[in-house]
Amino acid sequence: MDDVVIKVDSLWKRYGLPLPGFVRKGQRWLQRNLSSDHRQSTTRSEPAGDNHFALKDVSFEVKRGETLGIIGCNGAGKSTLLKILAGVTPPTSGKVEILGRVFPMIELNAGIHPELTGRENARLLGAIMGLPRDEIEAKVSEIEEFCELQGWFDKPVRMYSSGMLARLGFGVAVEVESDILLVDEVLAVGDISFQRKCLRRIHKYAANGGTVLLVSHWMDMVRSVCKEGIYLDKGGIVTHADIQSVIIDYVNAIHSAEKMLGTTQRATDEGAEDTEIRIKKVEVFAGDSEQPADEVSCGEDVTFRIHYRASRRIENPSFAVSFWTADGIRLSTVNSYFAGFSIDAVDGVGYCDCRLPRLPLLPGVYFIRVGIYDALTTWYYYRIGWEDPPIELVVRGSMLLSENVALTPDHGIVHLESGWSLS
Amino acid sequence: MKALSKGSYINHGRDYRWLQFATLLWALTYRNVVSRYRKSILGPAWAIIHPLFYMVIFTFLRGVTNFSDEGIPYPIFTFAALVPWTFFANGVMQSAPSVLLNANVIKKIAAPREVFPLSAVLTSLFDFAIAGVVLAGLMIWYHIPVSSALIWLPVLMLVTLALAFAIGMFLASFGTYKRDLVMAAPFLIQFWLFASPIMYPLSQVPEKWHLLYVMNPVVGLIEGYRNVLLKASAPPMKPFLWSVVMTLVILALAWPFFRWMSQYFADVV
Numbered sequence: 086m087d088d089v090v091i092k093v094d095s096l097w098k099r100y101g102l103p104l105p106g107f108v109r110k111g112q113r114w115l116q117r118n119l120s121s122d123h124r125q126s127t128t129r130s131e132p133a134g135d136n137h138f139a140l141k142d143v144s145f146e147v148k149r150g151e152t153l154g155i156i157g158c159n160g161a162g163k164s165t166l167l168k169i170l171a172g173v174t175p176p177t178s179g180k181v182e183i184l185g186r187v188f189p190m191i192e193l194n195a196g197i198h199p200e201l202t203g204r205e206n207a208r209l210l211g212a213i214m215g216l217p218r219d220e221i222e223a224k225v226s227e228i229e230e231f232c233e234l235q236g237w238f239d240k241p242v243r244m245y246s247s248g249m250l251a252r253l254g255f256g257v258a259v260e261v262e263s264d265i266l267l268v269d270e271v272l273a274v275g276d277i278s279f280q281r282k283c284l285r286r287i288h289k290y291a292a293n294g295g296t297v298l299l300v301s302h303w304m305d306m307v308r309s310v311c312k313e314g315i316y317l318d319k320g321g322i323v324t325h326a327d328i329q330s331v332i333i334d335y336v337n338a339i340h341s342a343e344k345m346l347g348t349t350q351r352a353t354d355e356g357a358e359d360t361e362i363r364i365k366k367v368e369v370f371a372g373d374s375e376q377p378a379d380e381v382s383c384g385e386d387v388t389f390r391i392h393y394r395a396s397r398r399i400e401n402p403s404f405a406v407s408f409w410t411a412d413g414i415r416l417s418t419v420n421s422y423f424a425g426f427s428i429d430a431v432d433g434v435g436y437c438d439c440r441l442p443r444l445p446l447l448p449g450v451y452f453i454r455v456g457i458y459d460a461l462t463t464w465y466y467y468r469i470g471w472e473d474p475p476i477e478l479v480v481r482g483s484m485l486l487s488e489n490v491a492l493t494p495d496h497g498i499v500h501l502e503s504g505w506s507l508s
Numbered sequence: 509m510k511a512l513s514k515g516s517y518i519n520h521g522r523d524y525r526w527l528q529f530a531t532l533l534w535a536l537t538y539r540n541v542v543s544r545y546r547k548s549i550l551g552p553a554w555a556i557i558h559p560l561f562y563m564v565i566f567t568f569l570r571g572v573t574n575f576s577d578e579g580i581p582y583p584i585f586t587f588a589a590l591v592p593w594t595f596f597a598n599g600v601m602q603s604a605p606s607v608l609l610n611a612n613v614i615k616k617i618a619a620p621r622e623v624f625p626l627s628a629v630l631t632s633l634f635d636f637a638i639a640g641v642v643l644a645g646l647m648i649w650y651h652i653p654v655s656s657a658l659i660w661l662p663v664l665m666l667v668t669l670a671l672a673f674a675i676g677m678f679l680a681s682f683g684t685y686k687r688d689l690v691m692a693a694p695f696l697i698q699f700w701l702f703a704s705p706i707m708y709p710l711s712q713v714p715e716k717w718h719l720l721y722v723m724n725p726v727v728g729l730i731e732g733y734r735n736v737l738l739k740a741s742a743p744p745m746k747p748f749l750w751s752v753v754m755t756l757v758i759l760a761l762a763w764p765f766f767r768w769m770s771q772y773f774a775d776v777v
Contacts (some may be wrong), residue, residue, distance in 0.1 A: 101775050102772045102776070168615070172517055172519055173615060173618050175517055175771050176517055178515045179516075182520070183517075184519075184520045195612035195613045196616075205538075211535075212536075213613055213619075215528050215532075
């Protein structure tokens with residue numbers, strides 16, 4: 086393992102004490118015989134959680150300087166994995182080898198006492214995070230400065246807001262030197278400027294050759310920090326690849342799970358004839374192709390075909406398509422009426438094409454929501470993607486700016502046309 | 509499912525040094541001490557209220573029963589035993605839930621888990637120091653002469669600390685999984701108080717019970733404190749040696765047990 090700093094080999098993890106068989110039997114016997122409700126307790130078998138593995142046969146390697154994002158649904162085993170890497174809990178089976186000092190950026194405020202002042206708690210946190218005493222004393226003033234708590238630093242932390250507490254914990258954490266950083270969703274609290282400060286620190290850490298493992302549900306953050314990714318589901322690795330493909334797989338999986346829930350809903354209101362106008366489906370065409378596309382490329386012309394069926398004549402409708410990131414940020418909305426395309430009326434069955442020249446979305450997964458509105462009141466007749474799952478738009482490939490300069494997710498979400506001059 | 513081989517975790521880069529351990533131990537003890545007294549009116553005076561209270565009760569009880577005082581004024585006779593006893597008792601009672609109380613720290617860092625019961629024992633050492641000042645004042649009041657036997661004091665304290673740490677580790681390692689021992693600790697200590705020569709001297713225990721009575725490792729220690737502080741003599745050799753042996757035995761059993769159990773603390777707290 087030359088520059089491999091984390092090596093995980095067929096790791097299994099089951100929580101709890103690995104008791105010898107006879108102790109388990111004795112426990113069950115006790116439970117049966119001491120329980121007041123005899124009948125109920127004999128029929129009850131071992132708790133279902135007993136044989137539950139939080140991690141199943143997980144293997145991967147991380148090289149020095151790599152930034153690895155770990156994503157997945159709640160309960161997929163992400164935090165368990167970090168805990169094992171931090172050495173807090175032992176693996177049930179498998180081998181974990183680590184080369185370097187690990188710093189878990191997890192629960193940064195663990196151990197603080199509300200009656201102690203910020204300064205006292207900073208010393209305590211420093212000790213908990215593994216700083217020796219002389220280093221703590223040398224760094225207290227730096228920590229004070231970083232936290233930006235001013236007079237509050239010498240007040241008991243029970244008076245702090247949650248954001249101030251977060252600043253205290255993070256302020257101490259940045260002073261700890263380490264080779265491997267394990268980050269677990271710590272930036273959820275704190276105001277925006279503080280979040281930015283934290284992100285910059287992590288970026289800087291990664292840029293200086295530090296190895297980062299990041300667990301987060303915030304896709305934009307994972308994307309911006311990590312190059313590689315792991316998608317965990319029910320304790321196993323589903324995908325281990327570059328972060329973009331991993332995010333696409335993850336979002337796809339969630340989306341298809343939601344879709345399965347959604348189909349029944351759609352089927353039921355299919356029969357409801359009281360809607361005056363409905364969207365039957367939305368198709369996506371790439372370029373001049375006649376075939377609907379599953380994926381589109383960044384920079385190509387894209388057409389959204391909105392099929393409708395109206396049960397009566399609808400005057401002055403407008404069609405709208407809105408674009409969203411996987412994190413729920415609305416990128417933009419295009420509307421036929423705002424675009425200067427006025428429709429007198431629609432009736433019966435038909436479709437409306439919305440054409441976006443040179444799609445300015447960088448590779449990634451996006452959601453689109455489509456609606457039919459009354460152009461004047463903007464009240465909607467029908468819309469999809471709001472009460473039901475949105476339509477997924479997968480953008481792959483990189484737009485070539487010039488011969489070998491390609492835009493990647495690192496560059497952001499949208500592509501802006503730009504002109505440059507020098508004088 | 510195939511049988512799984514035992515898991516292993518090796519960190520080539522981790523060098524958890526003594527200095528870090530000492531810093532953490534100090535920081536946790538500081539937190540325990542300061543947080544306990546900061547919001548109270550009497551503050552550290554609470555450290556002496558507990559043994560003083562018992563002293564008053566025992567002195568009163570002595571009016572109705574007949575405890576021997578071996579020629580020493582009874583209040584100081586019992587107080588000299590109550591102060592080290594309180595040190596021991598608080599050490600045990602605070603280390604029993606120490607792992608549970610530090611659950612969020614345990615889930616986060618891989619520091620040796622011994623730091624939690626040990627800091628609990630050190631916290632009670634702080635109280636011992638305060639009560640010790642009052643004890644010294646009382647000794648002056650009763651004109652107890654200071655002797656060279658006092659050099660035994662650090663030895664006695666070290667053994668007391670080790671015994672409290674060992675029993676605390678045992679209670680903590682078991683109590684973290686099933687709460688029974690954590691809940692039983694105060695009751696156990698209460699019982700132990702009467703089974704130790706605190707309100708009465710060892711000499712008053714019937715001879716035929718001595719062998720059994722001295723099994724209690726606290727007996728040699730308490731009699732030791734009394735000898736050293738009040739009688740200007742060394743601890744009674746046989747009970748004291750027995751205390752040392754028992755302490756070492758309990759430590760030798762409790763520590764490996766704690767080591768093994770502590771690996772899984774993060775799983776269950």
